[in-house]
Amino acid sequence: MRLVKHTVRLPPEVDKAVLELAKAKGDTVYAMLATCIEAGVAALDAPPLNETVSHELVTEMASVSTRLAEVERMLDRTLYIACTAYCYARSASQGAGKTDEVVLVEINRAYDRQIAIAREDRS
CATH class of the missing domain: 1.20.5 (Single alpha-helices involved in coiled-coils or other helix-helix interfaces)
Structure with missing residues (x-):
């Protein structure tokens, strides 16, 4: 799998939330950001309840x-x-x-x- 690089600008409160999540999970900020993006895409892709x-x-x-x-x-x-x-x-x-x-x-x-x-x- 070939990874693609993107530059993302985050509001300060989102940056703080990602940083706190990363610390809580013992992960890097960049790994947590990727996890958040994957979870967000999966949530947006899931069809809403009918x-x-x-x-x-x-x-x-x-x-x-x-x-x-x-x-x-x-x-x-x-x-x-x-x-x-x-x-x-x-x-x-x-x-x-x-x-x-x-x-x-x-x-x-x-x-x-x-x-x-x-x-x-x-x-």
Whole structure:
């Protein structure tokens, strides 16, 4: 294979990026520049996704998003039911004879505590 020589002028930020890539890969700047050009030509030569594939991907992502929202609602409801069961069982075991309104306040507090704990774990 016979190599052809070209002179290339690069913007400073591209030059810096090529230099950093070369250092990271332990290669020379010229070898990395050739690699970048080959990768760029290959990317430009590859046909873009056709419209059907793109549409199918968007449709599937929307479907996954909808299902995820359903799962979140179900988990939220399950947490509320678990808090309800806990508070009623606790009230019954204490034999305090609390009214449903008092237990409902405890349920909502327990639910809010669990949601707050879950949010803390995400941060």
